[in-house]
Amino acid sequence: MQLTSKNHLTNKPKKVANVNTALAAATCALLGASPVALADEGVWEMDAALLYYGEADRVTAVEGVFSAKKDFGDEHIFSGKIVLDSLTGASASGAVAQPNAQTYTRPSGNGQYVIAAGETPLDDTFIDTRVQLEAQWTQPLWDDMRGSTGVHLSKEYDYLSVAVNGSLAKDFNQKNTTVSAGLSLAFDSIDPEGGRPVAFSEMVIDKGQFPNEQAYRAAFDATRQTDTDDKTTVDLLLGVTQIINRRMLMQFNYGFSMSDGYHTDPFKVLSVVNDQGLTQSLLHEDRPTERTRHSFYWQTKYALDVGVADVSYRYATDDWDVSSHTIDSRFRFNLSDNTYIQPHFRYYQQSAAEFYQPFLMEGTTLPTFATADYRLGEMTAYTLGIKYGMKMSSGNEWAFRLEYYQQDPKNAGFDEPGALQQLDLYPSVKAVVAQVSYSF
Numbered sequence: 001m002q003l004t005s006k007n008h009l010t011n012k013p014k015k016v017a018n019v020n021t022a023l024a025a026a027t028c029a030l031l032g033a034s035p036v037a038l039a040d041e042g043v044w045e046m047d048a049a050l051l052y053y054g055e056a057d058r059v060t061a062v063e064g065v066f067s068a069k070k071d072f073g074d075e076h077i078f079s080g081k082i083v084l085d086s087l088t089g090a091s092a093s094g095a096v097a098q099p100n101a102q103t104y105t106r107p108s109g110n111g112q113y114v115i116a117a118g119e120t121p122l123d124d125t126f127i128d129t130r131v132q133l134e135a136q137w138t139q140p141l142w143d144d145m146r147g148s149t150g151v152h153l154s155k156e157y158d159y160l161s162v163a164v165n166g167s168l169a170k171d172f173n174q175k176n177t178t179v180s181a182g183l184s185l186a187f188d189s190i191d192p193e194g195g196r197p198v199a200f201s202e203m204v205i206d207k208g209q210f211p212n213e214q215a216y217r218a219a220f221d222a223t224r225q226t227d228t229d230d231k232t233t234v235d236l237l238l239g240v241t242q243i244i245n246r247r248m249l250m251q252f253n254y255g256f257s258m259s260d261g262y263h264t265d266p267f268k269v270l271s272v273v274n275d276q277g278l279t280q281s282l283l284h285e286d287r288p289t290e291r292t293r294h295s296f297y298w299q300t301k302y303a304l305d306v307g308v309a310d311v312s313y314r315y316a317t318d319d320w321d322v323s324s325h326t327i328d329s330r331f332r333f334n335l336s337d338n339t340y341i342q343p344h345f346r347y348y349q350q351s352a353a354e355f356y357q358p359f360l361m362e363g364t365t366l367p368t369f370a371t372a373d374y375r376l377g378e379m380t381a382y383t384l385g386i387k388y389g390m391k392m393s394s395g396n397e398w399a400f401r402l403e404y405y406q407q408d409p410k411n412a413g414f415d416e417p418g419a420l421q422q423l424d425l426y427p428s429v430k431a432v433v434a435q436v437s438y439s440f
Contacts (some may be wrong), residue, residue: 044070049437056070056430058122059089073215075146075296076139083132090122093370094268095224097121097423107267108194109220112205120427130156144171152186160189167237184235192266195224197284200366203269206280223284231261243281247303255295255316264289269360279419280362285371287355293318307333307340322356322376338391344403346383352376352412358425361417373410374426380429381407385433396440403433 002314034182046068053061063085073079092106102115106125115121152163167182190196198371211215239253264287272281300313314326325348332342353376355369385403392398409426416425 005033030418031367041347042071042073044068045439047437047439049435051433053433054431055089057090058429059087059091059126060085061085065088067361074140077137077140079136079426081132081134082139083134085130087126087128089126089170090124092122092374093281094125094270094285094374095121096271096273096279096372097418099419099423101281103205103219103367104282105203105356106194107192109204109217113402118423120424130154132310137423141168145169148182153337158192162187163233165235167204178239178241180237180239180241183235184233186233186235186236188231188233188261189212189228190230190262191228192285193268194266196229196262196264196266198225199225199264199286200283203282203284217284217404218370229262230261231259233257233259244356245420249413250300251297251299253295253297255293255297257291257293257295263289263291265373267373268373270370272362273359273417273420274362275417277420283360283366284372287356287371288320288369291318291320292331298427304427320376322351339423340389342387342389344383344385344387348381350381352378355410358411358414359420377426378410379407380410383433394440396438399435399437399439401433401435401437405431405433 036428047066047076049065051061051063051065051316053059053063063083065081067079067081069077069079085331093340095102097115097118097245099119100117101330103112104115104123104124105112106122112121113125116281120228132152132154134150134152137150138148141147147166147168149166152161152165154161163184163186163302166184167180169178169180171178185227189415204223206217207213207216210219221421234257236256237253238255239251241249242250243249264282264285268285269282270285272283273279285335293316295316297312297314302309308331310330310332312326312328314328315324317323318328326346328344329343330344332340334340336355353371355367355377356373356376357370358368358372383403384407385401387399388396388399389399407429409428411426
């Protein structure tokens with residue numbers, strides 16, 4: 001029995017092999033490739049979606065996705081995806097709020113912006129466009145063994161990512177057990193606007209201290225490295241999928257990731273404050289050049305008479321001291337043979353990286369690495385939403401999703417001197433997610 005199917009809103013019986021094939025293909029999805037589900041033989045299956053993500057007073061993203069897949073016979077399946085998204089709005093720089101207005105230089109060195117007293121420093125000129133292309137091929141290799149291979153290409157204004165992946169899946173126990181292994185290799189190239197900042201170099205702000213524009217530009221350029229940098233990432237995923245009975249299916253995965261190269265965010269800074277909590281200077285951050293991660297994932301799907309329950313838990317940890325717990329749950333409830341609703345709840349909790357510091361103290365020795373990026377700090381987050389789907393008489397399907405997301409950064413045990421005690425250094429990030437999709 002197939003527990004979930006995009007093209008069947010009622011949970012109709014399917015071959016056991018189909019369940020294993022579809023879930024084993026999830027290996028590629030977790031490695032960053034397109035998931036490959038079973039396609040009707042000889043027929044192209046298309047999906048189109050438009051997504052909106054909007055943070056309050058911060059980043060707004062609009063994303064369009066088009067994917068297609070086809071079974072060319074005997075489960076020789078091709079799938080492809082095109083993603084185009086645009087991001088605009090304000091992004092947190094990492095600097096702390098102050099009781100007075102603050103002036104910052106833009107990453108390009110051309111122009112400045114001012115943040116009002118008491119406000120979180122945000123650069124509202126953030127804008128980017130990303131194009132992503134993916135292709136995946138899956139086929140049987142020999143008895144009870146399948147293989148999959150794929151490529152991934154993503155291009156942004158200042159970022160290029162190229163990846164290849166491959167996986168194997170083998171059925172045991174009369175196709176009730178599937179063991180899978182996947183490997184992905186990614187290469188990223190980074191060429192940020194204005195160049196890569198020199199680690200812990202001071203932001204050049206006051207143009208008045210320079211005799212002319214040429215002298216200011218020379219001082220700014222001294223804080224930058226003009227060559228590009230890169231990062232390589234190797235991901236390994238081992239998984240076991242087990243059919244418990246005709247209604248229940250479980251999946252267990254272990255993930256290992258090792259990356260080497262440029263991990264620093266070139267647009268993040270740290271405030272250096274005195275014992276009154278007042279900013280004296282701004283320094284560009286620096287992060288380690290290596291990162292190793294481990295993750296453990298468990299998922300259970302249970303087919304009820306009225307729908308499907310889907311619950312998962314993920315624990316992740318790395319050598320940056322970031323550990324996280326994620327609980328994700330969905331319940332698909334069939335309203336009729338052609339319509340359904342699916343409530344969604346997700347909870348996330350994360351510890352801070354060992355080199356995370358919301359600010360630096362004046363007069364102290366600079367650390368080896370440091371970042372004030374709240375995404376590497378201690379936090380909790382939750383997502384609450386609902387999805388509605390309906391199947392048309394033609395067999396095509398519409399789906400609508402609306403979710404609310406809130407991220408709550410926390411103080412990871414840092415004392416706040418002077419004026420910082422009166423300011424919100426860890427503001428919540430709130431966002432709305434809306435999506436409409438069409439399958440045909």
